Amino acid sequence: MRKIDPFLLLIMAAVALAAMVPAEGASAEALDTLGILGIALLFFVHGAALPREVVIAGLVQWRLHLFIFAITFLVFPLVVVPFGILPRAWLPADLLLGFLYLAALPSAVSSSIAFTAMARGNVPAAICSSAASNVFGLLLTPILLSLLTRSSVDQGMDLGTALTDVVVQLLLPFVAGQIARPWLAGIMARHERRIGQLDQAVILLIVYAAFSQSVVDGLWSRVPPASVALTAVLCLLLLAVVLAFTAFVARRLRFSRGDEIAAVFCGSKKSLASGLPLAKVLFAAAPGFGMIVLPIMFYNQIQILVGAVLARRYASGDTAEPASP
Template sequence: MLKLLALDRFTILLIVMVILATIVPVSGLAANIFSVITSGAIAILFFLHGAKISREALVDGVMHWKFHLVVFTFTFALFPLLGLMAKPVLLPILGQELYWGFLFMCFLPSTVQSSIAFTSVAKGNVASAVCSASFSNLIGMFITPILVSFFILGQSQQGFDPTSSIIKITLLLLVPFVLGQLLRPYVYPHMLKTPSLVKFFDQSTILMVVYGAFSGAVVAGLWTIVSWQTLLILTLVCSIFLTLIMLLAFYIPKWLGFNKADQIAIFFCSSKKTLASGVPMAQILFIGQPLGMIVLPIMIFHQIQLMVCGVIANYWSKHPVSEPQE
């Protein structure tokens, strides 16, 4: 119950940021200063993520290559494929910018903290989940910009080169993560004394980025374009899409013969998309684009996936997934 209340608090805070950006949007010079502060917070967040993850867990998980191949296929092949296949249906009902945001969500890596947390609650393979989720975020720093440049920006901006975006993402996300790994022996003991530090930075940074993104969108006239009917349709689309992905992530590992612990970890790592990495990437990739509309789908999808996965993880902790039949 406390976990559900904590989840609700963060959801409420996200809504508050959107309302605050609607009433008091940051703009002009203040927006530029706020953007610099937000970038610094993002770098600190990924430094803490790098320091938190155990190298031993990463090494142990890397050996389980079949597991990671399945998660990688879901994250960077199946998700994008389904998103592209849905274009004839979604583009007319969502419009160009929201469909871009939905497709961008499909191109993102998996979550890290929630994938590991839900896998742990459901008694899955935590070591492989740690490795897979971390690897997904690292490789996503390169794959996501390439997918975006080819399927979104490459069609709207002639001659768009993803190289500069990859370099910016590397400097903002990957370099701090690697520094965190290198300095882990010195930083992690202090993190153990303040276990809520990463969560605080994680949520605070997302809230800052969401406020900044929606401020720019409101100034550009977001709520004159997106109606409450469109929000309901987008929520329904995200719910249907998540249901389809979860069904595939539940049955395919069984068919492939993975054991119970691996089934659970694959399910949670394969069915989710990251908001923590997604919004900073959007800031870099979609310069000059309606950022508020771009990040709206991942915000909605993220909240739905957390609530649904929380229920499933709690259920599986009491009713374990059955072993695959020989």
């Protein structure tokens, strides 16, 4: 039996702490400033840790990468947009916005690579595709989300402001990290575990701040428990549809087994590590921030649990039919 992910327990603890002792006033402002600095440091470190040689070597598999990009940035929105027909009593506007944001996010790097390796798939392609998805996603996600919100929810986005914030707070630190990589590569390699801990620390900080704001604003007293349950069900349904579609089309395109595995895991994953910091930039002033990030938090945990089972199935060769959870 698979053990509960310790990081999931930490996220639950952060949510519980915010419910009991939410940050208010000066504490909330200090927490917000700390979050901004933490996000900038996080993307600087990721820029310094990403080997350019790996990205360049993987770019030659353009057919596979285009397919994964299409799943990540086209198929996901096409599956999520119909959620908008659900009654607002079931799926409030902030939760719908959260699902649209989830659909526009790039692929997760670490879990995509880890599950591809576990399933004995094409690891170099997974590294290249997931890394490129995150780099391009910093700019593509706000643009795609702007298009989706105009047609599906009552609140649009100021695209110019969003892109400016993303460039200043995320992209510039990442580029600075890439420039500094020749001097920091050795340090990054020696402290890979600490980089993972930095990821988790920043995410926990954002989760606590987000849910503190929601508690102070009285948001959760207005959210029906049925909406929270529906969020979990929709996340599971979304993952099932994307997994089945990706595996089915990959086989029709005659990808090798290793490439199919990379496509399935890179295409179906959504990045919590990029998603929460990016949400902090895009929705910093939104009173419903806690509800907006709820789908990505649910989806992240479901994709990890399902991914572990599916990776074992691939590794054992038990995937005669299109993959599904």
